Amino acid sequence: MSRVFMWGLLVLSAWVIGPLRPISPAEARPAVARRAATPVPLDFLDLSAERTEYDDKTRVYLLAGKVRIRVRDLEVTCREAILEMDGKGEGLQVLRMRGQVKAVKGRQVFRGEQFTWLATQRRFVAEGEVEARVPWPAAATSEVRP
Amino acid sequence: MTGLVLRDMPEGRLQWELRAAEVRDGSSVSRLKEVRMTWREPGRPVVQVKAPEALWDAGRGLMDMRGPLWLVAPAVEAELEGQALTWRREGRTLALSGGVRLRRGRGVLRARAMEADEGLRRIRLQGPITMRVPVSHQPAVQLKGRT
Numbered sequence: 001m002s003r004v005f006m007w008g009l010l011v012l013s014a015w016v017i018g019p020l021r022p023i024s025p026a027e028a029r030p031a032v033a034r035r036a037a038t039p040v041p042l043d044f045l046d047l048s049a050e051r052t053e054y055d056d057k058t059r060v061y062l063l064a065g066k067v068r069i070r071v072r073d074l075e076v077t078c079r080e081a082i083l084e085m086d087g088k089g090e091g092l093q094v095l096r097m098r099g100q101v102k103a104v105k106g107r108q109v110f111r112g113e114q115f116t117w118l119a120t121q122r123r124f125v126a127e128g129e130v131e132a133r134v135p136w137p138a139a140a141t142s143e144v145r146p
Numbered sequence: 147m148t149g150l151v152l153r154d155m156p157e158g159r160l161q162w163e164l165r166a167a168e169v170r171d172g173s174s175v176s177r178l179k180e181v182r183m184t185w186r187e188p189g190r191p192v193v194q195v196k197a198p199e200a201l202w203d204a205g206r207g208l209m210d211m212r213g214p215l216w217l218v219a220p221a222v223e224a225e226l227e228g229q230a231l232t233w234r235r236e237g238r239t240l241a242l243s244g245g246v247r248l249r250r251g252r253g254v255l256r257a258r259a260m261e262a263d264e265g266l267r268r269i270r271l272q273g274p275i276t277m278r279v280p281v282s283h284q285p286a287v288q289l290k291g292r293t
Contacts (some may be wrong), residue, residue, distance in 0.1 A: 004236055044252075050273040053277050054255070057267065066271065083279065088223070090251030093284035121283045 033119045045092060046070040047081065057087040067099070076115070092119045108135040150178065152202075159187050162264075164209075166200070176202045181211060182231075185264045192241070192265040195231060207235025213244060219266045224250040228260070232247040238264050246271065252280040 050065025061083040071074040074141050095117040103110040112130040117123070124143025152164040169179035178200045185193045195218075197211035213229035229244025243259040248269075255278075257271035 009265075043280050047275075047277040048273075048280065049275045049277075052255075052271045052273075052275050052277070054269040054271075055267070061277075063275070063277075086232065086282045090223075090253060090280060092279045094280045120283070 031112070045095070047083075049081070059087070061085070069095070074103060077102065078102070078115075083106045094118055107133075107135045147174070149243050159188065159283040162186065164202075173243055173244045174203060174205055177206070183209070183211075186223070187265065190220065192219060193219075194218045197231065215242070217242070224248060226260075226266075233264075240264060240266070263292060 027132040046069065047063060047069050049063035049067045052061055052063045054061045063081040063083070064079070067078050067081045069078075069081065070080070076097055078097040078101040081098070082094075082096040083092055084096075085091060090136040097115045099113065101110075101112050101115045103115065110126070110130055110132050112126050112128055116125045116127065118125065150166045150169045152163075152166075152187050153162075162183060162185045164178075164181065164183045166182075166249040168178070170177040171244070176290035179198065181195075181197045181200045182197050183197075183200075193259070195211065195215060197213065200209060200211040202209050209232070211231040211233075213231075215226075215228050215231050217228075217231070217247075218224075218227040219226070220238045226242060227247040230242070232241045233239070239261060240263070243262050246255075246257045246260045248255040248257075248260070248271075255271070255275065256274045256288045257273060259272045262268060262269040
């Protein structure tokens with residue numbers, strides 16, 4: 001169970017951060033100012049739902065009913081989502097997805113009851129049991145033993 | 147009648163003010179044109195709305211505005227658009243309908259209808275709803291130095 005969880009967390013984090021890529025000669029040059037492992041900036045989330053409420057005191061949006069969230073090529077559906085905004089109420093800090101959460105990216109599918117996206121850290125965290133379906137590489141071989 | 151200013155000042159404190167360029171008085175309902183209405187809290191406006199026309203039922207405390215409508219809420223730094231707005235004195239609520247568009251900073255929210263308190267501090271929207279929400283950025287860490 002915990003192996004599934006860790007694997008899910010690892011792959012979900014990679015979804016948001018993006019694929020690993022080789023360092024170009026320019027980036028590899030010593031004595032040059034550079035950023036280390038900077039993720040590609042993620043500016044907007046697109047969401048849809050049947051209804052929503054916003055409380056300016058807590059800076060929280062509550063979305064309910066056929067919630068759909070799109071981040072680049074990742075699509076998440078769930079029963080409800082809670083958006084915790086920053087101090088000005090403008091920027092998303094934490095996104096909590098609850099109830100029959102299904103996250104799809106290409107042929108990879110994750111299902112669970114509660115996922116949290118920590119926007120400022122660009123991290124997905126899955127809580128509870130997570131079912132992951134990740135395509136097996138075509139070139140890989142496997143052996144099943146009783 | 148041309149030109150009208152209505153003010154609601156319970157206990158001597160201004161709560162809202164309405165200006166209209168033209169007024170036609172009916173038996174119980176007044177028809178207003180070129181309306182500007184401002185809801186206030188001590189020291190500042192909280193919501194301002196401009197409407198081409200409105201119906202004011204003073205007896206029932208009901209203001210019905212017809213669009214296109216444009217609302218500004220300085221207190222929560224938001225702008226809204228819609229086609230119809232109803233303000234009820236009882237409960238002091240606003241109901242915006244006819245396709246609502248709410249802009250706040252770089253974020254945009256669209257809904258079929260909205261209900262809120264006068265200050266737009268608690269908002270309830272009915273769908274279908276679409277939102278585009280900007281993501282907070284953690285301050286970028288820059289590593290500088292020479293090896």
